[in-house]
Amino acid sequence: MPRPHTPSTRRLAPLAALSAVLLAAAGCSASAPDPPSGGTGSPPGHSSAGGASGTGSTTPAPSLSDDVLQEQAVAAGHPAAVQVGTEILEKGGNAADAAIATAFAVAVVEPFASGIGGGGAALVATGSEDPVAYDYRETVPGTGEIPESGTGVPGFVDGMATLHAEHGSLEWSELLAPATALAQEGFPVSPMLAQRMRSDYGPGAIEGLEQFHGPGGGPLAEGEELVQAELADTLDTLASQGPEALYTGSLAGQLTAVDGLDAATLAGYETETTEPVGGSVGDHTLVSAAPPLPGAGVVQFLQVAEALGVAEEEPGSAEYVDAMATAWQVAEAGVRESLGDPAFVDVPVDRLTDAEVNADLAREAGAPAPAAAGPREPIEAGNTTHLTVVDASGLTVSMTNTITSFWGGEHAQEVGGFFLNNQLSRFEALDTPANQPEPGRQSVSWSAPSLVLDAEGRVVMGLGSPGGQAIPSILAGVLVPWVLQGAPLQEAVDAPRHYLQDGVLALEDQPSAEVAALARQRGWQPRVTERADAVFGSVQALQIDYEDGTVTGAVDSRREGDVAVVPAG
Incomplete structure (x- = not known):
């Protein structure tokens, strides 16, 4: 059985601020809207996440047994993981079950991006x-x-166990079985995996690990089978003995044999349960990671x-690039000046997400800073992975x-068939007064699982992306066309992406004459990225239409992400 969980809620804030945003978006001042038919809440026998939200209520949540949609869907970073998630849905599992199973499967097929030795964050929404x-990142x-x-x-693992305890409906062992089979039986090496074994930290990470090498001694090639027997054993142990x-x-x-990890801290680890931040964007509300x-x-x-x-500008045009670069300059300054672990520092979330304050900042914003003289550091590869269900x-x-x-960085470490994280390097990467290491503290990082809500407070899109520090720019590049310009989801995902870092303007293609002229005017250094750089992520997004009961996905061709929509029931 999964270990009992009483997730930490030390970072919880009152719901009033987000509720006010939703009411304002709905254009009313009355009570929150009634949930859609079918109700919301956790499956029978599981505690409600709403009960941990600081409301103090012990009333059981309404059942989620009634369908409000005719379709359900999974979007993830690899087709094999998507298949695992859809099979769980077709077995009668809910979105939490499918997300857990998909996450473990992704850990098998993308061992360079996530897994047992890492962490993550998730947003869960039940109707209105x-x-x-949930924040289950490293401490x-x-x-x-x-x-x-x-x-x-x-x-x-603790994060997955917490989601299972609060929202799951199938047995824990049933959710880990598909990932165990993928590891034990093997799967064809994808182009992305083959590339990552040969890029940046890959060669050092897999050195001496036989499972990643072929008969000739070199890394497995695309299409060759990767069997991870030791990882399968670890997953089997987690399935049978619990998290x-x-x-x-x-x-x-x-783990305790690894430098920096001790038994007491490991035993005391708890997933954080808190409220996402929220703010109005167009006629919608965006909620994202706290x-x-x-x-x-x-x-x-x-x-x-x-x-x-920016809503008036064509994505990829010089005017669009300039507005987005200016907006990112303001937001990045807010992150660097204010963000830290709220258990240790005060974070002015209300100010950072206040549309009126930000409109004032937009009027005051100057042009983004030009590139500094001298050689430029390469833009970090867009690590991490995302899924939406x-x-x-x-x-x-x-x-x-x-x-x-990727692979846990320069000092990659593998134990039990999985790779350990290098998350605490983010304290040095963002060395600010608000982001300093202390026992039990989490670092500022760039993961931003997000949801878009309509005026009634219902989720109409879930999305996120890998991409390291570029994640906010990647998400904004999809949300501006979709939320502010009414573009179809696939068109929004396909829209050209760019990212300004330290005066270097990363682009997917050669800049147009107008964008090149803008870069010269601003003193930026354009740099066209290659697919191998993986800078621009892989957005996994699902759109919900309650009127016709459908779910729409989009495939981001920048990596190997996939999406599957299946009938309900």
């Missing part, structure tokens, strides 16, 4: 109920010391861009998981 955020150990590897206490096996049981010893994740920065980014008139009841999960840098 206020969304709940600084009790010693307060960060090892050279940057490895923090991994929270992925506590990793924290206090038979698997804990392999601090120390950058959801407030994503909201601020979009509000500033909207105030700058919607079931027939309307339950929606938006989840971003990671081991931080």
Whole structure:
């Protein structure tokens, strides 16, 4: 059985602010809207996430048994993982079940991006109920010391167990079985995996690991079978002994043998349950990951861009690029100046997500800074992975998981068939007064699972992306066309992306004459990225239409993401 969970709620804030946003978006001042037919809440026998939201209510949540949609869907970073999730839905599992199973499957087929040795964050929404955020990222150990590897206490397994305890309906072991089979039986190496084994940290990470090498001694080639027997054994242990096996049981010893991880901190790990941040964008409300994740920065980014008139500009045009770069400059400054773990520092979320304040900042904003003289550091590869799931009841999960840098970075470490994170390196990467390591503290990072709500407070889109520091720009590049310009979802996902970092303007293609002229005027250095750079992520988005009961997905061709929509029931 999964280990009992009483997730930490030390970062919870009152619901009033987000509720006010939703009411304002609906143009009313009365009570919150009634839920759609079928009700909302957790499956029978499970505690309601709403009960952990600081309301103090112990009333059981309404059943999610009635369908409000005719379709359900899974979007994830690899087709095999999408298949796992849809099979769970077709078995009668809900969106939380499918998300957990998909996440473990992604950990098998994308071992460079996420897994047991890492962490993540998820937003869960049940109909018109206020969304709940889960943060199960890595923490600084009790010693307060960060090892050279940057490895923090991994929270992925605890996070999945928490979601299962609060929202799941199928047995824990049933959700891990597909990932175990993928690891034990093997699967064809994809182009992305083959590339990652040969790029940046890949060669060092897989050195000495036989499962990643072919008969000739080189890394497995595209199409060759990757069998991960040791990982299969670890997954089987987690399935049979429960998630506590990793924290206090038979698997804990392999973690406590790692520099920086100790038994007491490992045993005391708890997933954080809190509220996502929220703010108005156009006629919708965007909710995203709570601090120390950058959801407030994503909201601020979009509000500033909207105030700058970006809705009137063609995506990819010089005017669009200029407005988005200016908006990102404001939002990035907000992240760098204000963001930190709210258990340790005060984070001015209300100010960062206030549309009027951000409209003022838009009017005051100057042109983004030009590139500094001298050689430029390469833009970091867009690590991490994301998945989104919607079931027939309307339950929606938006989840971003990671081991931080691909393979866990320069000092990659593999134990039990999985790779450990280097998440605590983010303290040094964003060395600000609000982001300093202390025991139990989480670092600022860039994962931003998000949901878009309509004027009635219902989820109409779940989305997220890998991409490291570029994640806010990636999400904004999809949300501006979709929310502010009314573009179809696939068109919004396909829209050209760019990212300004330290005066370097990363682009997907050669700049147009107008964009090149803008770059010269601003003093930016254009840089065209390659697919191998993986800078521009892979957005996994699902759109919900309650009128016709359908779910629409979009395939982001920048990586290997896939989407599947299946009939309800």
